[in-house]
Amino acid sequence: MDAYFPNGYVHYLAGGLVIGAGVGLLFLATGLIGGISTFFTAAWSFVSPQPYFQQARFVDSRGWRVAYAAGLVAGAALWLASMGGAPAVTQVTWWQLAVGGFIAGFGARLSSGCTSGHGICGLASLQLPSLLAVLIFLATAIVTAHAVRAFGGA
Amino acid sequence: MKLRTAAWALAAGLLFGYGLALSTMIRPEVVLSFLRFQDFGLLLVLGGAAGVTFVAYRFGPRLLSKPFAGDSFGVHPSVLDTRTLGGAAIFGVGWGICGVCPGPALAGLGAGNWPLVVSVLAMLAGAYVQGRWFGD
Numbered sequence: 001m002d003a004y005f006p007n008g009y010v011h012y013l014a015g016g017l018v019i020g021a022g023v024g025l026l027f028l029a030t031g032l033i034g035g036i037s038t039f040f041t042a043a044w045s046f047v048s049p050q051p052y053f054q055q056a057r058f059v060d061s062r063g064w065r066v067a068y069a070a071g072l073v074a075g076a077a078l079w080l081a082s083m084g085g086a087p088a089v090t091q092v093t094w095w096q097l098a099v100g101g102f103i104a105g106f107g108a109r110l111s112s113g114c115t116s117g118h119g120i121c122g123l124a125s126l127q128l129p130s131l132l133a134v135l136i137f138l139a140t141a142i143v144t145a146h147a148v149r150a151f152g153g154a
Numbered sequence: 155m156k157l158r159t160a161a162w163a164l165a166a167g168l169l170f171g172y173g174l175a176l177s178t179m180i181r182p183e184v185v186l187s188f189l190r191f192q193d194f195g196l197l198l199v200l201g202g203a204a205g206v207t208f209v210a211y212r213f214g215p216r217l218l219s220k221p222f223a224g225d226s227f228g229v230h231p232s233v234l235d236t237r238t239l240g241g242a243a244i245f246g247v248g249w250g251i252c253g254v255c256p257g258p259a260l261a262g263l264g265a266g267n268w269p270l271v272v273s274v275l276a277m278l279a280g281a282y283v284q285g286r287w288f289g290d
Contacts, residue, residue, distance in 0.1 A: 004193075004194045005193060005194060005195055006192070006193055007178075007184075007193055007195065008195075009195060009198055011176055011177060011178065011195075012177050012178075012195035012196065012198040012199050012202075013198045013199075013202050014173075014176055014177075014202075015173045015174065015175075015176035015177025015178070015179065015199055015202070016173065016177060016198055016199035016200065016201060016202025016203040016205075016206075017173070017202045017203070017205075017206055018169055018170075018172055018173030018176060019169070019170050019173035019174060019177070019199065019202070019203040019206075020173075020202055020203040020204065020205060020206025020207045020210075021169050021173070021206055022166045022167065022168070022169030022170030022171075022172075022173060023166065023170065023203065023206075023207045023210070024206050024207050024209065024210030024211075024214075025162070025165065025166045025169060025210075026162065026163060026166035027207070027210050027211060027214060027221070027227070027228075028210055028214045028218070028221060028222065029162040029165075029166070029221055029222055029223045029224065030159050030162050030163065030221050030223055030224040031220070031221040031224040031225065031226050031227040031228045032159075032163070032224070032228055033228055033229070033230040034163075034166060034170070035230075036256040036257040036260070037256045037281075039256070039260075040256060040277050040278055040280075040281035041281045041284070041285050043278065043281075044278075044281065044282055044285060048282070048286075050285065050286055052285040052286065052289035053285055063159070063160055064159050064160050064163040065163070066160075067160040067161070067163040067164040067167065068163040068164070068166060068167040068170075069167065069260050070164060070167065071163065071164040071165065071166060071167015071168040071169075071170065071171060072167045072168075072170055072171035072174070072257060072260040072261045072264065073171060073260055073261065073263050073264035074164075074167070074168055074171060074264055075167060075168035075169060075170060075171025075172040075173075075174075075175070075261065075264065076171040076172065076174060076175040076180060076261035076262065076263070076264030076265040077171075077264035077265065078168065078171075078172055078264075079171070079172045079175035079176055079264075079265060080175065080264070080265045080266055086266075087265055087266025087267060087268075088178075088180075088181050088265075088266075088267060089266070089267055089268065089269060090181060090182045090183060090262075090267055090269050090270065091183070092182045092183065092186070092252060092253060092269070094269065094272055096182075096251050096252045096253075097182070097252050097254065097269060097270065097272040097273045097276065098252075098272050098273070098276045099248075099251055099252070099276070100248045100249065100250070100251030100252025100253070100254065100273070100276075101248065101252055101254060101259065101272065101273030101274070101275070101276030101277045101280065102248065102276040102277070102279055102280040102283075103244060103245075103247055103248030103251065103280065104245050104248030104249050104251075104252065104254065104255060104256070104273075104277060104280065105248070105256070105276060105277030105278065105279065105280025105281045105284070106244060106245075106248070106280035106281070106283055106284045106288075107241045107242065107243070107244030107245030107246070107247070107248055107280075108241065108245045108255075108256060108277075108280075108281075109241070109280070109281045109284040109285065110237055110240065110241030110244060110245075110284050110288060111237065111238050111239070111240070111241025111242045111244075111245055112232070112233070112237070112238060112241070113232065113238075113242075114245060114255050114256050114257075115200075115249075115255040115256075115257065116255075116256070116257050117230075118232065118242065119200055119203075119204065120200070120203045120204050120207050121207065121230065122232050123200075123204040123208075124204045124205075124207035124208040124210075124211050125208075125211050125229070125230075126208075127231065127232040128232075128234065129232035129233055129234040129235075129238050129239075130232040132234070132238075132239060132242075133232070133238055133239060133241075133242035134242075136239055136242040136243050136246065137242040137243065137245050137246030137249065138246065139246065140242075140243045140244075140245075140246030140247050140250065141189050141246035141247070141249040141250035142189050142190075142191075142246075142250065143250065144189075144246065144247045144249075144250025144251055145186050145189035145190050145250040145251075145253070146189075146190060147250075148186075148250065148251055149186075149190065153251070154182075154183075154186070
């Protein structure tokens, strides 16, 4: 067990269950499917006149998506406050955060989903395209993460 | 937008963000150690989250005629095409470089992992380029 979970496993499982409670609550309360990546497109509808961003699917959903995103930030802040102690600040290099973030943002929106949209919502609704998307992004992420380390990245 | 919908989305987001922080997925180092087979904890995060959500998706509409604060239960079918699968491949490359995906990028800010603001801004830029020049 320790070989697979050197940092323990309870917090992973508990965290996953709480995440599921959040996505499940959103559905039971409002009927909405709560992936996160659409927020990053819908946010542009506030400032960009481009027709793509002014589609109803973004303009009509941006209100709850902003509230959902604000909840994510606030929920993690609550966790920090309840735990006490200093926040963990990443040592991953800024170029990795920037280049990786840009590619991840582009890819997630091209794919219409990320780890939450395909990984949680898509798998939970037993959708084959989402299962394939998850297997594909896990595969390319695993290969990339190994390559980045081989080339000296964090 | 209905204020009631936004309030429930905020509440759901609070749980989501708390869970992401509790799972330590807001730390890119943990994600990268998973992708490098050093710690398989993220499988438990994904399994736990998808499992609970599966129960809600499956049994919610059977037990309730409609959402308790909404009009109808939505569906969001994934499409089996090159955009979905190719986009996923590209997303994985980015995720493997930085160890940050959209949810943890936002939640990380709340937990004081301030360098993740770089990833949030970069994801916004990536989403813009996708929508502006590669939109469907």
